Amino acid sequence: MGSNSSDRPSSSVSSFASAAASGGSLKRSRNRTPQNPLRSTTKRKSPFADFGSYMAEKNRKLGAQFRADAASVSSLGSDGAPVDSEEDKGVFRGVSIFVDGFTIPSSQELRGYMLRHGGRFENYFSRDTVTHIICSNLPNSKMRNLRAFSHGLPVVRPEWVLHSLAANRLLSCLSKLQQDHVIGKQAIACFVEVPSLCKLACSSWVNICEWRAQQMDTLWAPYQLVHGACKQQKLSTYFRHQSISTSSDAKGSINHDEEIKVGQNHSVVPTDGQTSECGGISIQVGDVACLKSEEFSQARDANQEPSASDMVHSTLTDPNFVENYFKVNSRLHFIGTWRNRYRQRFSKLLTGVKSSNENLKCHSTKQKTAIIHIDMDCFFVSVIIRNFPDLVHKPVAVCHSDNPRGTAEISSANYVARNFGVKAGIFVRDAKVCCPNLVILPYDFEAYQEVAEQFYNILHKHCSKVQALSCDEAFLDVTECDVDPEDIALAIRKEIAETTRCTASAGIAENLLLARLATRSAKPNGQRFLPSEKVELHIDALVVEDYLNDLPVMELPGIGYATHEKLKKRQIQTCGQMRMTQKEGLQKDFGEKIGDMLWNYCRGIDNRNVGEVQEAKSIGAEVNWGIRFNDMTDVGFELELYYTSTGYSECKALISVISKCYAWMPLTHLQVKKRKQGAAEPLKFMGCGDCQNMSRSITVPIAIDNEAALLRIAKKFLSSFHIDVKEVRGIGLHLTKLESAKITRKGRENIAVWLSSPMHATRSKCKQISQSDKQCDNGDFLFSSGPPESGDLDSSHKLDQDKPTLLFQDAGSNCSSIKGADCVRPIRSSVLPPLQDLDIDVVRNLPTEIILEMDVLYKGELSDLISKSKGNNCLTHVCSSTVSLIDASTNSADAGISDAHIDSVKLGLDSKDKGKMPICENVESISYVDQVTMEPKLFDLMPASLSQADASVFEQMPEDVKADVHGLLPLHRELKVSKDFYTCFDFPSCVQFPDPHLKTHLWSGDPPWWVEKFNTSKNILLNVISRHAKSSKDIRLSSILQSVAPFLLPVCELSNEVYAEAICWLHELLAQYIVLKIGSDIEEIYNCFCFLKRISPSSKILLLVYNSALPLFQVSAWNFDVLFILTFLMFSCLLGSIKVFSVMFGLSVLIGIWKNGKHVFLL
């Protein structure tokens, strides 16, 4: 139907008003008659372009007829009843009904009512014109998807019209309907629409959904859930709790200035029933609004809902998104963090429990244990609806949002709703299909907190041994109480019901498992005793055996889908069947622990004690809603927030509460949800949609206990996924293997005492070695967890050069003393050498995997450093691995440790090995220490510079020693050389490089060092070259030269100084390149020279460089380190022609003559 072209009621009214007034009831016939002939004549060439326009025209005419009829009815008073014109007219004003299907009264009758009472009647459904759908029977398909069918309009029964008439005002259709509405029967959505003046006035309206009222004359429930339905403002918010939407336009028209405070879209308005009463038949929205505004501010305060809902809630716009995400909206977060709060609150009681635990065990042997498992009935719902007694028997679900699209997920539903099939986790939309009357309510975390506290207060009052499972669930051990456990349970439940106005169920049995199972069957609001053997008192009660026999295995705690599926394959459905299986069989299939558990559980055996609180082993947080990033910095930022607001604060709380006993967490696991290729914007608003889950986990060898480190790791981690951050839809971070910091701290203290005498107090690292040492000894810990504090690093950073050596000797002796104390004890340290002591050059040249691994050890600092250091010159760094070894060992020495980490990395040690250090490594680390003691002396023995070294001696040294010596004197050498460069201006004689040791340096590293050097140099020419070298992937000089040549030519006229410098450097560059390549790739050098030669006519510089470097090439190619040139004995030919050829072979080979010590063979 062409809704666009269909007439708006207002315009039609105006156009037809006069005609109707004058024409009266004759209008219809008059209208028709002239049209009929017209129609017959134009049948073939229809005046309507298409069906749409035809329908529009038809609708217009029907509307006109209706209005004409209405006008005549009102003027004539056709129903004979006295017309009190003004009020009566208004009953259905603004209401436009569409009758669907068979109704009683019939549609014509209803039309008549509408005619007489100011309403409108639509023959055809249109979303724009119809306000109410009237029907009494709906087909199943429409019932199923009422929203789709009704387009969100209220669907009411025809009685509503009659009742409204009888009451002489527009009734809430819901209130009428609910009286005859029986739960579980055919349900019709109960929506009330309050068409208001506003709507007529400014075409916006207040749509109050789910307006429930017990009776019209009693108080309206103050707690109402109302949708914002403003067309103009497409809201992107997800929570619309406790709010009535008042469109701003409406407000404007009502002209209540205070009302502005109500805010943009959502405000919390407890509407007083009296208000609507006094509003009369046509509700005076204005009045309502008045009251609204008065109560608004309080309500808002009370609810603390962020009402800045005009903000788009995603990570894009809201910097505090993540924080709010967890604070406001997550039920799971509430549950997750609840335990901490609980501990905080009941810590005294808890310790009491623990202390009495031992006693308990003695008792348990004598006395039959009695365990009560108590569980609140649908806690999250019942806490909310306790304030609304009328909702108790209605299907209610709790959900963070009730947006019209129904894409939020149900968090919890009450039992009534569960009967409809509403489950936690399904979409509101689907839930409404199952149960159209479902009432969606928002969370109220404060109430939850309050009720949970009350709940536990009661439990602790009745019983000293309470094990909290969750905020609404606990085990009690009532063995010691003399009272019958059933009575206790009854008393507790009664008290809970009285105090919290929520119900709880209880199961009583002799162990935890059975108690829990009993509760399950006791729900809702009941209790059940599951005796282990038949007692006279409970003749009708099932004995455990019988009960378990038919119990589906799925019901057992600890059996999830995976296990269930496995069991299904083995045809095990019930506990009875499972009992048939051998324990060994179960253990074989499910692993020892789970198999054991299954075997026990299906026999109702549970050996756990009440009060055994397990330490948290992992912690994690995940956000998969509203995650949208623009770029990496966003992510970083967000991650930061993320930690601070969630995981971290959680952990912080955790740490502070449990006497600071957690350090984190060797295993970090990052999960990223990435939008699937081509997946559209998800159905769920800002949801994660169709995602590809990627996860990666990493083991951090050292326990982390600071946020920054974690953040760094996570960022690195995320970047290692190599995905477009815009595609990221969710991020989760899980930290497992939490370690108790207590133990490590204890260790640290011990060691502090142990080592206190030789060590300076601040050198905590020295302690750490022995600490880790000790841990290895115990074999308990895979990783030592002495967290190098950042401050510590800083301080060591400041250590000047002398200190390390001093320290080293300390540490060295210390190490040896440790060794002496226990030779077998493996020396292993997890403490890394401080970052700044690493030789970055060496590190950089390591294979990537190793760097990554090391980076992990350094919690990401290493890669930062590497990227930074790329800019630094590497004058102080030496590429020789031997030097790095020395370096590393000195470092480790100064840290008081052996460098086991780097070592293990180098050895490619896998994680398995990390657990137990093989003995060979011990040996190695010891030898490290030895080496360490040896090496530093070398420094003292070295001459200040190479020039002091005896060249002849130097030449005799083996190659590797030479390299080492070079490596040890980098500074002097470099300085000297650069001095030379500046002094030798008189070109070309200046192009002499007296120092041969520069050789390997310009071209070492990747990219070659000279690139950086040239880049930082003041010389334009060199800068240009460097830039090109950087940009080109190919680091071959010839290709660099080729790319740079066009740019070199214009800049060749320079000052003499720059000129000379450039030439010197280029020459040196070439010279070293020749050295580098002569052995492997003469072609490349040749190409360079060919190119230089070709281009040299146009560039003086290059010509000079060419001339100066070419001899080097020739010499180096020619200058072989060959001592002997031999020729082959048999043959030498001097043959130049075919003639000679034939002659030659007639001759015999002459014998060589010894001449001047050489054999000469001539033919």
Next chain:
Amino acid sequence: MDRKNASPQGETARVLTEFLEVAVNCIVFLKGFYPPAAFERRRYMNVVVQKARHPQLADYIHSATSNLLPFVQKGLVERVNVTFYDKEHIPLEKFVFKIDVNQSYNSKVEESDIGFALRAFLIKLTVAKPATKPLPPSSGWEITAYFRALPQGSSKEKEAQLWIPTDTKQWLQPPDITPIKSMSSQPLKVQLYLEHPNPCEPKKLEE
């Protein structure tokens, strides 16, 4: 050929010497030292090459190269030259095979891998004519090898003694170099380039 030689160096050396034999044949043909009729077309590594038909010539080349085998294997040979002289026995042109066999290489060597790389030399050689210089009449040529150490001691065998010191005259100036082909792989590096006397080389120095 000692095919049982299992070490990577042995294998490499075997392949290399075989290649050298072919390459020298090609060079000699390339220089037009003998009439083309003295050569026949053969296929080596799927490349068309020329092989001397004259038994003595073929024998010389074969013996010279195959006798290099033990020395190449030990890494003693630094380069192998094919030198062309004028009638004064002054070198005019040298084809230099610079050889570097990595002695510490331990992995298994695939003959086909090396062969594939060496094949490129042969292809390049066939088109290297323009880089060479025409030979004057009555010139000569020989194969020389540059040794890092004198073959002695263990290599008492007959073939070892076939290599004897030469007094081939050397250039006094560094030569001009024209690379033909380089390969750099493990465990073998080979570079083939041409050496010509430097233009400023004093002529007839001996006289």
